[in-house]
Amino acid sequence: MRTLYLFTLLCFCFLTRLSAQTSEQPAPLNPSLDRVFPPPPNAAALGKFGSVPVGLSTGIPSVGVPLYTYENKATGLSLSVTLDYHAGGVRVDEVASSVGIGWALSAGGVVSRTMRGIYDEMEGVGFINSGPLPQSEEAGNAPYDVSARPFNDMNAWMLDSQNDIFSFNFNGRSGKFLYGKNGDFLMVNQQKLKVENETEEINGRPMIGKFTITDELGYRYIFDAEEVTTNRSMAPNPSVYTTSWYLTKILTPSGKDSIVLSYDNLSYTYLVGRSESETVPYPGVSSTSLLPERGYSAAASEHSVQGKRLRAIAFPDGVSITFDYDQAERIDLPGDHLLKKITISNANNRRGYRLTQDYSLNRATLKGVAPFAGAAEVEEPGYEFTYGTPLPDRLSDQQDHWGFYNSNTGSLIPHEIIPVSGGGSLGNYHELGTGSRDTDPNRCKAGALTRIKYPTGGYTDFEMEANQALDPRLGQEITYSKEKYSREGNTTVYCTSSIPTDTTFVFEGDPGSKTSFTVRIPSVSSTPCDAGAPSCKVVLEVKSPDGTLLNRLEYDPPIGSYSPEHSFEMYDLVPGTEYTVTSSTVGMSEGYIAYIDFRWVETRVDNPVVETGTAGHRQLYVGGLRVRRISDYSDGASTPSLVREYEYTMADGSSSGTLGIYPVYSTPVYYESRTDSWEYPDAVETYNGQTAPNYISRSSSTVYPLAYSNGSPVAYKRVVEKKLGNGTHLGRTERYFKSFDQVPAVITKPFPFTPPEYKEWGNGLLDSVLYYNQDGALVKKETNDYKFYIDDYWQDSARLESFRSVSIAPVKYLYDPDDPSVDDPDADPVVPCWIYPRYFKAEFFTPQAGRTELIGTTTYNYDSSGGVIAAAKTYNYDPYFLYLKSSTLQSSTGEVLARSLSYPKDMVDEGRDPNGVYQEMVTRNILSPVVEEVEKAGGTFLSLVRKKFFNPGQGVYVPQSVETQTHNGSLEARLRYHLYDDRGKALTVSKDEGVPLNYLWGYNHSLPVAEVKNASYAEVEAALGGAAAVEALAASTEPSQAQLGALNALREQLPNAIVTTYTYDPLVGMTSSTDANNRTTFYEYDSFGRLKAVRDHDMNVLKTYEYHYAGQ
Secondary structure, three states: OOOOOOOOOOOOOOOOOOOOEOOOOOOOOOOOOOOOOOOOOOOOOOOOOOOOOEEOOOOEEEEEEEEEEEEOOOOOOEEEEEEEEEOOOOEOOOOOOOOOOOEEEEEOEEEEEEOOOOOOOOOOOOHHHOOOOOOOHHHHOOOOOHHHOHHHHHHOOOOOOOOOEEEEEEOOEEEEEEEOHHHOEEEOEOOOOEEEEEEEEEOOEEEEEEEEEEOOEOOEEEEEEEEEEEEOOOOOOOEEEEEEEEEEEEEOOOOOOEEEEEEEEEEEEEEEEEEEEEEEEOOOOOOOOOOOOOOOEEEEEEEEEEEEEEEEEEOOOOOEEEEEEOOOOOOOOOOOOOEEEEEEEOOOOEEEEEEEEEOOOOOOEEEEEEEEEOOOOEEOOOEEEEEOOOOOOOOOOOEOOOOEEOOOOOOOOEOEEEEEEEEEOEEEEEEEOOEOOOOOOOHHHOOOEEEEEOOOOOEEEEEEEEEOOOOHHHEEEEEEEEEEOEEEEEEEEEEEOOOOEEEEEEOOOOOOOEEEEEEEOOOEOOOOEOOOOOOOEEEEEEEOOOOOEEEEEEEOOOEOOOOOEEEEEEEOOOOOOEEEEEEEEEOEOOOOEEEEEEEEEEEOOOOOEEEEEEEEEEOOOEEEEEEEEEEEEOOOOOOOOEEEEEEOEOOOOOEOEEEOOOOOOEEEEOOEEEOOOOOOOOOOOOOOOOOOOOEEEEEOOOOOOOOOEOOEOEEEOEEEEEEEEOOEEEEEEEEEEOOOOOOOEEOOOOOOOOOOEEOHHHOOOEEEEEEEOOOOOEEEEEEEEEEEEEOHHHHOHHHHHHHOEEEEEEEEEEEOOOOOOEOOOOOOOOOEOOEEEEEEEEEEEOOOOEEEEEEEEEEEEEOOOOOEEEEEEEEEEOOOOOOEEEEEEEOOOOOEEEEEEEOHHHHHHOOOOOOOHHHHHHHOOEOOOOOEEEEEEOOEEEEEEEEEEEEEEOOEEEEEEEEEEEOOOOOEEEEEEEEEOOOOOEEEEEEOOOOOEEEEEEOOOOEEEEEEEOOOHHHHHHHOOOHHHHHHHHHOOOOOHHHHHHHHOHHHHOOOOEEEEEEEEOOOEEEEEEOOOOOEEEEEEOOOOOEEEEEOOOOOEEEEOOOOOOOO
C-alpha cells in the first residue's frame, strides 16, 4: 500500500546519510504471517513549521516539498515525487529547471553521460569500438605517416582517447559507471547493480538508446526516453550524441506489475559556458620556437538539445500524475516551458499543486506551491519562498573559482603567482593576470533561499554564509628576491623666479649607459609671465661637478589643471658622481614658485639591484554556502520557537573545513616547431621534453577537475550544532566526519593533466557524534569504524588495458610561414591555419573504483555519576556481492551475540541448491534476499531461521516455507506459502499445520480486498464463481458493486470461514473494513485526501478531524 505525504506537512529528506553499507534487518525467530494490509488511516499532521535537516558534513540544508509517494508492500514497487531544492548556492552559469532556479522535479530517475572526447559507442572510433590505445607516448606519435598517428587522430576528433562517465540517479540509488573495451564494465561506487544497454539508430547513427538497471532484488528500471545533444563547438563537424536517458518503467521481477512514466519532446539551444585562454612567454626565456605568438582568445560552447519533459506517471492502482507546463516559452531558456501544475487523480478524486514563478532572480524563480482539490480545483494556502539578491546574467565574468557570483572586474583567467626557474616578475615567482576569482562572502549568496512560509502561517528563516577551509593553498604568501636591471631615482627641484637654485643627485648606473629622465612641472591657475616679455620659460640645467653644462632644457609653465610630463635622455654619466640640477626662470613675474618632480631611470645590467619583499594572495572563503542558523517561527510569533546554530570549527577555534582540489589555471610548457614539411619514411618524430619551458599556457578553466563532497567543494571535519527552544539552551551535538584530510584528492600526473585520484565514496562519513545536555554534560557518544576498498580490477592486465585512457596535448608543431592560406586575413591578429601539431605529450591513466564498509559501531551511554555503559557492534561483508554476511553485538559485560546470514549465492556455493532455484535468482540479480540466519551467544547456538525459495511462475522467486530451529530443538516448518499468483503475491498461507489464510486482490492486482481464514483457496474461488471471476476481481481498477456483493456473500457461502473485506480509494487510502461479524468501519476524507471522519456500522461518528490554516 502506498504512503501518501499530505501537503499539509512539509517534509524533508536527510541529505547527509551514513552511506557506508550495512544492513541490520534480523529475521524473526517466530515468523508471523506477512501483513499485506495497510494500517487504518491516521489524521494528517498539520505542522506549524518544517524541521529542516542539514547535511552536516557540508552544512547544506536539505529542503523539499513531497508531492506523492506510491509504495506497495505486496509488489515492492515504490516511487516518490518531490520538489527538491539544493541550498548550497546558485552558480552564475546555472540554468534554471522548469520548476525554478535551484529546484528540481524529482520523479523517477535518469542515466546521464559526461562525454570525454567522442561518445563511446561511435562506430569505429568511439572508445568501446576502437582498438587498444598506444602503449607509450612514442607509439602514439608514430609512424612517419601523420595520418596514421593515433594522437593526431585523437586531436582531430577521429579517435576516442577516454571513456565517458555515466551517472545514474533513481529511487534513492546513485552512482557512476564506465564502459571499457571488449565489453568490460566498471561500477565506480561499487554496488551490485546489473547494467545493460541497447544500441539503436538515433539521428541516423547507432547510439545507446536504452539502459536497463536491475537492482539486488531483481527489480528492473528501464531508461529509454533518450535526450540528444548537438555540441556545435566540436570540429570539424558538430557532434551529435545521446546525453541522458530518462526512466520510463519500473518492473517487478515477474514483469507483471509496473510503474510507467511518459514524456513529451522539446527542443532548445543554449550556451553552456564561456572559456578563455592565452599563451604567454615564459619569463626570462628567449624562445627558439618559430611559432607566432598566441595571445588571448575566448569562445563559447553552444548546445542544441532534443530534450524530454515528464508528462505523466501511471501507477498500478489506477492513480496517475500529470504535469502541465506553461504555454508561453521561458524568458531565460527559449524553447522550454515552466512547470505550472501537477495533478494527482484517479477515477474518483482529483487534487494537485499549482506552481507560481517569476524572474525576480534574473532566472526562472519558484515563488509558491499551492495545493488544490476537487473538480473545481479549490485552492488552499500553500508554501511561499523568499530569496536573496538577484543573480548576474548567465555567463557573466563575475564568478569565483567554483562558479558562484563574485566581484571580478577582469578576465575569467585569474591572477596567479606561480613558481618559475628565475627571471620572474618576483624573482623565482611570476605574477600573472588581473582577474579575481576569489569568493565574495556576500555576493555568493545571490539567488539563495532565505525563508519558507508554510500554509499554517509559520515560517523558517535560513541564515547562510560562505564556506571556509583551512588549507595552505588558500593562504599563499611568498618571500621573493629578484635582480632589477634598472634603478629608479627621484628628487624635487625647487624653482623660483627670484634666483637660480641648485639640487643634486648621485648617478649609480652602469658606465656608458643610457639614463631616462622625466620632468613634471606643477600647473598654476593663471599666467605667471610678465606682460610684454619676449619669452616665458622654466629652465633646467644639468651640470657636472666642475660646473660643465651637460644639458639645458626649457619648458613653458603649464596653466590650468593639466601638467604634462616631459622626458629626455642622457648618456655616459659617470657612476658615483654627484650632478647638479640648476633651476631658473625667464620672463616670469615676481613671486613664481614651483616644486618640480624630477625622476630618472638608470641602467643596472652590470650591477643589478637586488630587491626583496613579500607577496601573497590570501583567500578567506571558498565557493558555495553553508548554513549558520535556522530559525523556526510559529504563526504570529515574534521570537523563534526553535533555533539551530552551526559552528564549523575545531576545538581550538580554527576552521574544520577541508578543500579537495585547489584551482590552478597556468601550466609552464615547452613548445617546439619545425618548418620542414616533408615527412620522411624512416624518420621518427622527436621532441626535447627535457628542455625548460618557454611558454605559460593559461585558461579560465582549472587544469584539474575540482573535487566535491556531497555537492560541496568543502568537507567539514567537525560541526557543532546548538539548539535553543524559546530562548532556552537545549544542548549541543558535536559531529566528526571523514573529510578531504582523510580521503584526499591526489594529483599524481604531470602535464598533460589527468583526473585526480579521489575516493569519493569515502568522504562525508560520520566518524563520531557526542551528545551534551543543556547543562553541558556528555550523555552519549557513538563512534564508527570504516574500511576502504579499492577495486583491484587493475591486477588483471586485460581489464587494466580495457579501461586505460590517455590525456594528450600538442607540444610540437609544423609551421610553414610561406603557406599563403589563412583562416581570416582581416582578423587581428591573423590566425595562421598552417600550424599543424606534430608531437603530443601524453599521460595515461585508469579510473579508480571502490567502496566503504561500516565495520564497527560503538555506543557509550553516560549517567549523571560518570558511569558508562558501552555496546559494540561489528559487521562483515561478502567481498564480491557486498551484502552483510555476519555481525556481532558485544555488551558492556562482555557477552557476545553473533549473527550470520546466507543468501542465494551462498546456497549455490555451499551445494545447497538441488533444484537450481538459487542459481536462477543469482542470474536474475536477485541477490539480497536473506535465505538463512543463524544466531549464537558466546559461540553457543541459539536459533536458525531459513526461508526456502522456489519458482512458482515466470520471474517469480518467493519463499515456499519458513523453517526455524532453537537451541537443541529440531528444524520445523513454521510458515508455509501454499499458493501464489503469477505476480508473486501470496494467495494462501498457513502457520505450521494451522488453518489456511487466503488473500483476494483487486485494484489491478495492487491491493488486498479480502482475507478468508479456515477455507481452502479452491473453496473461495468456487464461491466467487471460478478462476475467471477471481481474475476479473483482481484486474479491476475498482471492484464493481456486484463484485463487492460477491465478496460479502462469502460469509454466508463459507459459514465456517472468517471473512474480512476491505475497500479503498487508491488516491487517499482505505475507505472501509468489514469484519467477520459483518460490522463495517467507514473512513471519510475531504477533497484534499485528509481523514475527515471515522464512522461505525450504523454511520455513527466515532472520530472527526479538522484542519486549520493561517487566517482560518
